[in-house]
Amino acid sequence: MDAQSLLGFAAAIADGSISVVDLTHTLSPSFPTIVMPPELGQCAPFRMEEISRYDERGPAWYWNNLSMGEHTGTHFDAPIHWVSGKDLPNSSVDTIPVASFIAPACVVDISAQAAANPDYELTVADLEAWEAAHGRIPPRNWVLLRTDWSKRLGRDYVNMSEDGPHSPGPCPDAVRWLIDERDVHGFGTETIGTDSGQANHSNPPYPAHYFVHGHGRYGLQCLTNLDLLPPTGAVIFSAPLKIRKGSGSPLRVLALVPRRE
Amino acid sequence: MTKPLVRPKRKDPLKKTREPLLPHGQRSRTALGLTAAAAEGRFALQVCTDCSATIYPPRDACPRCLSLRIPFKDVPNGGTLLAETTIRTSIDVYFRERMPWRVGVVELDCGPSIVTHLHGDAREGERVRMEFKLDRSGQAVAIALPERDTPNMADDPEWRELTCDPKFRRVLITDGRTGVGQAMAKALSAAQASIVFVGLADPWKPFPGEAALKAIERVEIVPLDMTDSVSVDDIAGEIGGRVDILINTAEHVRAGGMIERKGLNVAREEMDVRYFGLMRLAQAFGPALRARGADGVNSAAAFVNLLSVYALMNWPAYGAFSATEAACLSAAQSLRTELRPGGVKVMNVFSGPLETEWYQSVPPPKVTPDALANAVVDGLRRGLEDVYVGDIAQDVRTRLAVNPKAVERELGA
Numbered sequence: 001m002d003a004q005s006l007l008g009f010a011a012a013i014a015d016g017s018i019s020v021v022d023l024t025h026t027l028s029p030s031f032p033t034i035v036m037p038p039e040l041g042q043c044a045p046f047r048m049e050e051i052s053r054y055d056e057r058g059p060a061w062y063w064n065n066l067s068m069g070e071h072t073g074t075h076f077d078a079p080i081h082w083v084s085g086k087d088l089p090n091s092s093v094d095t096i097p098v099a100s101f102i103a104p105a106c107v108v109d110i111s112a113q114a115a116a117n118p119d120y121e122l123t124v125a126d127l128e129a130w131e132a133a134h135g136r137i138p139p140r141n142w143v144l145l146r147t148d149w150s151k152r153l154g155r156d157y158v159n160m161s162e163d164g165p166h167s168p169g170p171c172p173d174a175v176r177w178l179i180d181e182r183d184v185h186g187f188g189t190e191t192i193g194t195d196s197g198q199a200n201h202s203n204p205p206y207p208a209h210y211f212v213h214g215h216g217r218y219g220l221q222c223l224t225n226l227d228l229l230p231p232t233g234a235v236i237f238s239a240p241l242k243i244r245k246g247s248g249s250p251l252r253v254l255a256l257v258p259r260r261e
Numbered sequence: 262m263t264k265p266l267v268r269p270k271r272k273d274p275l276k277k278t279r280e281p282l283l284p285h286g287q288r289s290r291t292a293l294g295l296t297a298a299a300a301e302g303r304f305a306l307q308v309c310t311d312c313s314a315t316i317y318p319p320r321d322a323c324p325r326c327l328s329l330r331i332p333f334k335d336v337p338n339g340g341t342l343l344a345e346t347t348i349r350t351s352i353d354v355y356f357r358e359r360m361p362w363r364v365g366v367v368e369l370d371c372g373p374s375i376v377t378h379l380h381g382d383a384r385e386g387e388r389v390r391m392e393f394k395l396d397r398s399g400q401a402v403a404i405a406l407p408e409r410d411t412p413n414m415a416d417d418p419e420w421r422e423l424t425c426d427p428k429f430r431r432v433l434i435t436d437g438r439t440g441v442g443q444a445m446a447k448a449l450s451a452a453q454a455s456i457v458f459v460g461l462a463d464p465w466k467p468f469p470g471e472a473a474l475k476a477i478e479r480v481e482i483v484p485l486d487m488t489d490s491v492s493v494d495d496i497a498g499e500i501g502g503r504v505d506i507l508i509n510t511a512e513h514v515r516a517g518g519m520i521e522r523k524g525l526n527v528a529r530e531e532m533d534v535r536y537f538g539l540m541r542l543a544q545a546f547g548p549a550l551r552a553r554g555a556d557g558v559n560s561a562a563a564f565v566n567l568l569s570v571y572a573l574m575n576w577p578a579y580g581a582f583s584a585t586e587a588a589c590l591s592a593a594q595s596l597r598t599e600l601r602p603g604g605v606k607v608m609n610v611f612s613g614p615l616e617t618e619w620y621q622s623v624p625p626p627k628v629t630p631d632a633l634a635n636a637v638v639d640g641l642r643r644g645l646e647d648v649y650v651g652d653i654a655q656d657v658r659t660r661l662a663v664n665p666k667a668v669e670r671e672l673g674a
Contacts (some may be wrong), residue, residue: 160466
């Protein structure tokens with residue numbers, strides 16, 4: 001590619017012919033984090049403590065100290081996050097090749113199924129139907145699962161019952177198919193995890209985490225605005241913080257979308 | 262007969278809030294023996310080990326035999342009101358705005374005569390019960406009560422000045438998710454609190470007892486996350502000026518000592534919920550509590566901490582937890598001094614293991630949430646500062662007074 005094309009790309013962003021869609025939730029203390037049984041370790045929610053606000057603690061400046069887990073809010077999962085990816089090379093956020101943070105996306109819409117059944121799990125048949133309409137999923141593409149779950153708030157978003165959370169995700173076969181048959185770059189969802197709410201009862205448990213990270217690929221979760229993306233043609237910019245041996249990181253996820261004429 | 266308290270009208274926003282004033286609080290070091298008894302609701306005087314004389318006021322030597330061995334001991338509190346008078350004017354800024362004020366002389370069955378505040382139903386020539394209470398300065402004063410309870414006796418103005426009765430006061434219970442929080446809401450509603458605000462963090466997490474909690478009369482659920490400074494500040498901004506009694510029910514109980522804990526996450530959560538949570542509450546609600554100590558019938562009255570008795574001596578089976586509780590106790594002592602200018606009490610309620618899921622493996626005796634809640638209401642009604650609920654807490658308290666090192670060894674055995 002010549003320099004002119006890259007500058008043309010920047011110009012297209014500047015003039016709006018490529019629109020930039022924010023797929024990120026605002027990091028805030030009230031955003032739910034994943035819930036583990038209380039005797040297990042917990043992911044810290046987002047917290048902000050003021051250092052100063054133009055006051056006696058710092059007269060001319062406002063700033064905060066933050067605390068949170070690596071998997072708080074809209075976040076990136078590195079392969080090392082899961083036991084299946086623990087021995088892979090370059091599997092933590094600081095060592096993943098940076099080119100991986102820019103990749104195209106296929107958006108698979110199961111929002112109608114999820115609206116009817118909160119436990120709906122994406123099947124291979126769903127993916128084949130999607131390909132029949134939009135073409136084969138190219139290698140090294142993100143597959144982003146649109147469920148419209150991001151439009152739900154608070155209690156409806158987590159959808160917790162006495163038998164755990166109920167939210168949509170992929171079935172084990174679908175994840176395996178995406179990895180083995182389509183060599184996807186990663187898997188992204190609107191829900192708290194890349195897996196369904198009841199995925200601890202799957203075989204293997206948490207199949208998206210297990211297969212995606214076991215193959216050195218990436219996860220994105222707590223995404224929003226997937227309904228603004230075309231089924232194909234969007235490019236995702238998703239660079240996690242460069243945390244030494246980090247298993248993931250909250251991040252800003254942006255989608256570049258050619259403006260529809 | 263005590264005139265029943267009338268539920269106060271809403272505050273006139275054009276009127277200046279009366280500033281809290283305190284009665285004189287200086288006491289000799291020896292006289293603090295009375296304060297120690299009053300803090301726990303005991304009636305104790307010095308009793309001479311050598312000649313058995315009961316001594317009042319507190320002295321450094323026995324006035325009868327000059328013995329220096331005159332420890333404070335619990336003594337019978339019956340007596341006869343010999344004389345009474347009503348003071349109608351005073352140059353003391355605290356008392357002059359509380360006139361008229363009855364005082365009297367009571368001859369105690371155990372010997373001494375004592376100048377005392379009088380409950381409205383205590384009559385000259387009749388039998389009375391004497392109590393030491395902490396006044397707004399935090400020091401012990403004597404008050405004579407009628408021998409038997411009288412109707413509405415808790416509503417007596419002189420008595421109510423010394424107590425933190427929840428009746429017609431507005432209460433904030435910081436965490437309603439737990440059994441203790443829910444029992445507390447029930448008990449405070451039954452104690453005629455006019456509003457029972459109940460804090461809930463993570464409203465997206467359902468919890469057992471939720472519907473029953475919301476159905477309790479005069480309960481208002483408010484968003485409050487003790488681990489989030491912004492959340493605590495936000496809710497204090499909204500209701501801080503209407504909280505007269507704050508009861509911190511936030512709990513974080515986990516077993517394990519210093520070595521067994523792998524890493525600091527659990528300890529951090531513990532400190533965040535308990536110690537930093539307490540500090541967040543103090544910073545967010547403290548200023549308004551302190552400013553509203555004389556704000557009429559529903560003046561700010563108390564800040565209640567529920568503490569493990571293992572704050573007083575570490576129980577290694579719950580070692581890291583005990584350390585957090587000790588931090589909370591120390592913080593509460595500081596808070597007590599900081600709230601005193603407002604005449605607002607800090608009541609520490611100590612208990613041993615509770616009948617809750619986090620003490621599942623601990624054998625009885627355990628304190629039920631209802632028992633703890635009732636102890637809090639009782640302590641508020643009596644204006645106590647330190648309450649020991651249940652056998653274990655009382656046992657630890659008693660043994661610590663004798664030989665703290667023995668308690669340390671035995672808790673670790």
